[in-house]
Amino acid sequence: MGKLIRLAVTFFQIGLLSIGGGYAIIPMIQEQVVERFSWVSQKTFTDIITISQMTPGPLAVNTSTFIGIQIAGIPGAVLATFGCVISGISISAFLYRLFQRFQKSEYIMELLSGLKAASLGLIISAAVTILLLSFTGTSVISEIRTADWTAAAIFLCSLFVLRKWKLNPIAVMIGTGIVGLCVSMI
Known part of the structure; x- marks a missing residue:
């Protein structure tokens, strides 16, 4: 699979599973771009996350854009950003219609409660990852002694x-x- 297609598919998957927003998705992005594909180093990833937090816009979108640029220039940035965003737009449109139709259903409300709990766990994981990356340069908790x-x-x-x-x-x-x-x- 070509690098551009793999980049678009990877960020589509990341966008598809980004329940909880930008901070919650940081560990997944790191696992894909640093550990699985080795597109960027841990240090570069940390720098990209830092820059993404300081620039306007959603963290996941900024991160996908910066990683896309690192990997394949402007075409990479466009495809990574598109992949990250299109899945969220599709899911949002589907969920909007679903919630409009079943807004009084207690099953849907229970589903939302479960999603909120999962989101909180992902956000806490992202916070720990950001702190570890900031102070140790790695997301491995056993490296805390090198902080x-x-x-x-x-x-x-x-x-x-x-x-x-x-x-x-x-x-x-x-x-x-x-x-x-x-x-x-x-």
């Missing part, structure tokens, strides 16, 4: 500042970037 404790301290301080004083997140990001740069020069 960058300076980065963890900067993260905890910025989290405290954001929660305590409700500062502008962009200002905090710029400040933590400057602190990280200064610490790396020491």
Whole structure:
């Protein structure tokens, strides 16, 4: 299968199974593009996730676009993005019609409760993956001993500042970037 077709099919599958949104799908994207196909390195994947979080738009779409560019340039970006988005659009249209028809059904409400629980689990998994990638450069929990404790301290301080004083997140990001740069020069 050609690289472009494999890219489109892979991101179609990712989009098809992205219950819970962008953060919940990070582990699946990582498993496909880093571990299964080795399209990008773990470090590059971490950088792509970081950039995807800072750019406007949904995380899964931004990530698929950036990975598509890394793998096959502009055609790769277009196909990966299309694959990621078209499945979600199709599912949303189908579910909209289904919920309109059965909105009073208690079976549908129970199904939604189960999906919410699965979504929460996926989001927690994504949060752990992001923290591990940020502090260890890998998503393997046993590598916690190699964590960058300076980065963890900067993260905890910025989290405290954001929660305590409700500062502008962009200002905090710029400040933590400057602190990280200064610490790396020491």
